[in-house]
Amino acid sequence: MRNNSGGVIQRADIGQLLSVLTEKGYITIGPTLRDNTIVYDEIESVQDLPIGWTDIQAPGSYRLIKRDDEALFAYNTAPQSWKRYLNPPRIRLWKAQRTEGGGFTVDPEDYAPSKYAFIGVRACELKAILIQDKVFLGGYKDPCYQSRREGAFIVAVNCTQANETCFCASMNSGPKAESDYDLALTEIIDEQRHEFVVECGSERGEEILKELQHRPVEAEDSQRVDERIQETISQMGRSMDTHRxxxxxxxxxxxxxxxxxxxxxxxxxxxxxxxxxxxxxxxxxxxxxxxxxxxxxxxxxxxxxxxxxxxxxxxxxxxxxxxxxxxxxxxxxxxxxxxxxxxxxxxxxxxxxxxxxxxxxxxxxxxxxxxxxxxxxxxxx
Amino acid sequence: MIAPTQAPMVTTPWTITRIEKETEDTFTLDLKASEVEASPYRFEPGQFNMLYVFGVGEAPISISGDPAKPKRLRHTTRIVGTVTRAMGALRKGESIGIRGPYGSSWPLEQAKGKDVIIVSGGIGLAPLRPALHKLLAHRQQYRRIILLYGARTPEDILYNKHLEKWRARFDVEVYITVDRATRNWRGNVGVVTPLVKRAPFHRDNAIAMICGPEIMMRYAVQELRTRGLQAEDIYVSIERNMKCAIGHCGHCQYGPAFTCKDGPVFRYDKIEHLFNLVEI
Structure with missing residues (x-):
C-alpha cells in the first residue's frame, strides 16, 4: 500500500485519466446509464459516466434520480458487478472435431490476456474480487479468469454516500478501499470545489497519476476524505452482526x-x-x-x-x-x-x-x- | 490429487478397447490413452473421472479397474441419463474424453493391520472394486476382508466373475443378497444392511467402507455403529451433481465440503452432522 503517494485532480481533468489509460492500451470499463439503471460497460469519455445521477435503493426497489450537481460517482452499487468481466456469464471452454474412425481432437480456447481498466470499483466490490480470486486462482486456476484478472487496472472509488441497503461497514469491506487497487478516488464536491483526491496503491497507479494534471494532497484534503467516509458510514441503512x-x-x-x-x-x-x-x-x-x-x-x-x-x-x-x-x-x-x-x-x-x-x-x-x-x-x- | 494444470476443464480423448455388458442397464468400458502424454495416468481406489461423450456431455464416473493397471482405464456405468445412455451406445474403437482422476480415495493405508468391511449396494460396488483389487494384492497387510453386497435381483449382480473368484478364496468373506429373488436364486434375500450383523469383525480394530444409495448407507452406518464401530472408522462415498470436478462450479457442495475435491470418500465423523439431513 502506498498511501503516501497521491494527488488531487480537478473534475475538468478526470477525462485525462480515461485517455491516458486508453493510450496505455487499456479497455476502460466504467459506469454508464442504460435501461434506467447504471451498468458497467465500455466507456470512452467522461460524458459516458452517469453525470449528476444517483440511485435510491430499498428492498426490491431501485430508482435513479437527478442530483443538483454534476457528480460522477454519486451512486452506490450497480445491478451488475465486475464479475461480468472477470468471470463472463458465458464462455467457450473448448472446441472438438470428430476424426476418422470414431475419435476426436480437442482444441482448448485460447484466452488472450485482456487489459481492462475498471473505473469506479467500490470497496465492497474490490473485496468481492479478492474473494473470487480465492475461488478461481486458489486451487485449480481458471485460465479465463486468470487472463482477465492479472492484467486488470483497478480505479477504486470510495463511497461518499450510502444507500438504505448498504452494510459494508459491518462486513469490514468498506466504504473506503484500503488496498489491492491501483488508484483510489474520493470525489469531493462542495461550494468551492469539485475534485478528486487520488491515492496510489501500486507502481502502475503512480505512473498513471504522473501523467495527469494534479496538485499534491494537503492535510485538508485528507480531512475532507475522512469526513466523507465517516458520513457514509453513518448513512448506512443496514448492518449485519457477524459474531459467531x-x-x-x-x-x-x-x-x-x-x-x-x-x-x-x-x-x-x-x-x-x-x-x-x-x-x-x-x-x-x-x-x-x-x-x-x-x-x-x-x-x-x-x-x-x-x-x-x-x-x-x-x-x-x-x-x-x-x-x-x-x-x-x-x-x-x-x-x-x-x-x-x-x-x-x-x-x-x-x-x-x-x-x-x-x-x-x-x-x-x-x-x-x-x-x-x-x-x-x-x-x- | 493431480497438480492443477493450465486448462483443467480440457478433456483428453481415450479409445474404447473393450465393452462388457454387465447387467441389463450397466456396462463396463476399458479405455486406453490415445495420446502419449496421457500415459503417466495413475489413480487411487475411490477416485473418479469426468467422462465426455462427443457432443453430448460429461458425467462423473468412478474408476472401477485395477489401480495396478492404470493404463487400462476401466469404468462401470449405469444408464440413468442422457450422457450415460449415449455412452452405452458407443462402440469399440471410438473415443471418450477423460479428465481426472479427481477426489479422495478409500483409506487403504489406515486399514493396514485391521479388519476391512466393505458394504456396497448396486452400482456402488464399482468404486469399491479397485479397493478390493488393492487389498487382495497386498492381502497379508490386512486382517479379515469382508464384502457385503446387495443387488436388486440376481440379474443385477455386477462383476459375477470377480465375485465368484473372491468367494472361492479362504481369506475373503463374501455375503451377497438380493432384494427380489428369481426362480434359480439360492442365496440370501433382503436388503444388504442386516448382513452387517453376521459379519465377523473386531469392533476395536476394523475399518468400514460403504458405497450405495444414500438410504442404504444410512442403515449400514447404523448397523455398524450398533456393532460398536467408531464413527471415525467408517468411510462413505457421497454422490452429488458435478459440472467441473475442480471446485469451481459449486454444484457438488455438501455442507462445507466440495464433494469433488473433499470427497467423494468422506470419513463418517466429518459429515455425521449432514448425513441424516434431507435436501442438504
Missing part, C-alpha cells in the same frame, strides 16, 4: 425460519446473479448440424434452480426452503470453511434486486434473535 454467525447458521438446518423465508422466496436466482461473489456455473455441450463439430460452453448458474442438484436419484434440493438455506448458509457460514472468508461483502444487491425484497440482514437477525431468546430461556430455567 458461521457456527450459528451451521447449527440451524431445521430452524423454522427457513420455511418462513421460503414462503416468500420465488427462487428466481436474481440474488445470485447480482451477487458479486456468487460463482456457480454449469456447462453446455453443443454440436453443429453435421454432428462432427462440438463445443463446450460454461455459463453462470444458480443454486436456486431445480436442476442444480440433479443426480440419478432425483433432485437433492427440490424444495425452495432447502435452496434458500443452501444459499444463505453457504454465503455466511460454509464459505468460511471453504475459503477462509465470508461470502458476503455487504453491497446490498441481493436485497435491492430481490423481487419480493427478502433482506439477508433481516434473516440473519431473525436467527440471532431466536438463538439469544433460547439462550435466555434456558438460563431462566
Amino acid at each position: 454467525l458461521q457456527s450459528l447458521l451451521a447449527s440451524q438446518p431445521n430452524h423454522p425460519r427457513w420455511e418462513e423465508v421460503a414462503e416468500r422466496c420465488l427462487s428466481c436466482a436474481n440474488c445470485t446473479m447480482a451477487c458479486p461473489t456468487c460463482f456457480c456455473s454449469t456447462v453446455e455441450d453443443v454440436t453443429d448440424l453435421t454432428g462432427d463439430h462440438a463445443e463446450r460452453w460454461r455459463q453462470w448458474d444458480s443454486c436456486f434452480t431445480m436442476d442444480f442438484t440433479y443426480i440419478s436419484g432425483g433432485h437433492v434440493r427440490s424444495s425452495v426452503m432447502s435452496r434458500y438455506r443452501q444459499w444463505m448458509t453457504h454465503k455466511l457460514s460454509t464459505w468460511h470453511d471453504q475459503f477462509g472468508v465470508s461470502g458476503c461483502v455487504g453491497c446490498g444487491r441481493c436485497i435491492t434486486w430481490c423481487p419480493v425484497g427478502i433482506d439477508i440482514t433481516e434473516e440473519v437477525a431473525a436467527f440471532q434473535n431466536s438463538h439469544s431468546q433460547k439462550t435466555t430461556n434456558s438460563v431462566e430455567k
